Amino acid sequence: MRAGPSQEEIRRHNLGALLRHVHLGGPTSRAELTSRMGLNRSTIMALTADLTAAGLVREELPRETGRAGRPSLVVRPESARVYVFALDVGVDRLVAARVGLGGVVLDRRETVRRRGPFVMEEVVGPLAAFARQMHRKTRPDTVCVGAAAAFSGGVAREDGVVRFGPNMDGAEDVPFGEEMARRLGLGLPVTVGNDANLGAMAEHTRGVGVGCRDLIYLHGDVGVGGGVIVNGTLLGGHQGFGGEVGHMIVNPKGRSCGCGSLGCLEAEVGERALLEAAGRFENHSAQPYNGSGALIGRDAVRAVVDAADRGDIVAQAALGRVGDWLGLGVANLVNIFNPEMVVFGGTLREVYLGSAAQVRSRITTDALPPVREHLRLRTSALGDDATLIGAAELAFAQVLADPLEVLARAGS
């Protein structure tokens, strides 16, 4: 603290803070903003005027409040006008969306990704095509203020390069963001984050974990990813790879994992572990199809949970086995992090719902009592799009940090 910040710095900070309030909280009355932000009415009015002039928010009369007196104007984010591109690169799907300020998914395209080695063009090509299609449909007065991607792999903080992807051969030292930005051709960088980390951010800012400062998000896709919120902030670690809880070894003589180790959480509770235990796994490395056929992929995982639900004892036993390892993994993480909440997302949402008894029983046995006492286990509120929504939040980060500056650049 050298000296106080300048008036201009305070104004920029407050503009971002106000925009963040309506971005995350939705339409909010000036009176509420005044009380929530601890600023006086005239300051709120001035900030709102600036953001309105920039086209980031608009003010409207509220619906009938039922109260007497002059109603406070409601500040709304300009969701239809100000948007970002959010991308999601999963092992077996690619998603692109146009997401408006306020977190509204305005447009969304999805396609299957063939499992197997990472080939840049096969990922960047379809995503860029989706973005072009969606861009073509926008009205002339709209403005794109950012782009970001969730990637199923480890992303270095330093340069945004994908350094490893245990379920995508060849996704090593891949400058995916740079190439994606070039192909989008919007003059915008594409920030890249680990998919589960972004899922954690999404659930923390606008999902089941709102208001929760210590949270673990577990994301089931083909493998198992994790994102950890520590005291309100995403755990990044020294290089940005923090949260790779899927490669915590829980069963040292267990199943082999894509990372080369034995008995990682991912190897014991991932897609293949469940399908094999349920007698439903076939080696599809030669057969590219997935998804709709329900032989592999999230539909296949969900089919096992459904079968167990209908009384299929093989499916029940498979879920029981997987739930036991999942519970052990969660117990470990609970002892290590003392979180307030653990969120099960992606396919782990259904796996958890189908094996909650085993998961809870393991936690009771293996987590220290005072540490598990207040623990809440929850399923993702954002579903399969948690990672995509997280990418959108990453893309919005800059405009929320300095709204007028970013908008001036985007508009020019």
Added chain:
Amino acid sequence: MRAGPSQEEIRRHNLGALLRHVHLGGPTSRAELTSRMGLNRSTIMALTADLTAAGLVREELPRETGRAGRPSLVVRPESARVYVFALDVGVDRLVAARVGLGGVVLDRRETVRRRGPFVMEEVVGPLAAFARQMHRKTRPDTVCVGAAAAFSGGVAREDGVVRFGPNMDGAEDVPFGEEMARRLGLGLPVTVGNDANLGAMAEHTRGVGVGCRDLIYLHGDVGVGGGVIVNGTLLGGHQGFGGEVGHMIVNPKGRSCGCGSLGCLEAEVGERALLEAAGRFENHSAQPYNGSGALIGRDAVRAVVDAADRGDIVAQAALGRVGDWLGLGVANLVNIFNPEMVVFGGTLREVYLGSAAQVRSRITTDALPPVREHLRLRTSALGDDATLIGAAELAFAQVLADPLEVLARAGS
């Protein structure tokens, strides 16, 4: 950011920041403080004058610098005058120390604690007696500005109560700090922290981890404790129990642990695991003696490492086994946290040195390559007193946050 902080808030902040500089960095010239703190010379002079008047620092001419021109005065902490009481409650030892500003251990007493159930009087009594003895020896112009204790157990942030101690039966819901403060009778609260957490803080602020923002400290005593620094801050978690990495299960069909689970890291690499593997364990639950007899305790652990070093193949095999599990545990933590450094402290210092090949080999096998690439493995710089020094830092926290206020209260 409602508005800028007041002049008075800035002054208090800067007083604390300057005091922290000389507390952690030792005697520092005014010129160096000016450049490090980014403040101008007259501000540094005014702050130093205030701290000098309060008796927290003094200014001296430096030793011959060899340079021409008027030398810059050196600001030194008043280590002999301003001190805290630091306490350390281990499973089999009790330590009390008087630690001067700047981290100088001015006086130190230690006694053996009989293993077995926690009995408040048997812990509080000897520590209070030590404090009285040390207090009696102080000069009249000295001032005690805080007291804190490291405790081998889980401490709730909310109320400072010890909630669990897997290696100390009955250390459950124990208001140790409150009772300790009453017995010290200094009119000061006794802040309590988990011993390994405080060890992590100590290594981070004045040990091997200085300058390192993401660090894991593993503390071997009877059990295994942990403290994790995430982006420069101690991981506390929702209730303050964060970092209990000793109760991460690494071997689900493994040895039984004091916490009730099987195969916790503590059960596989703790004192008893090593002594049993080395054929040196006898059940001493009926025999209270420990420490000097080298049958149990840190001396016994070190005797195994020494024996292995001299070529004892049984001791070597025992260390190899324990090192393998230690390496697996560290690999897990490396994947989860992506730390810059892992520090082995307490008895794990020697265990690591005696089994570094196994530890490193496991990390190479089980940690994701980009995550382990830049990892540094180090041994504690503060040795067996890391936890005690951490308690001292906890005790100094308040005077560093608001020097003049705390000193005024202490002097009154």
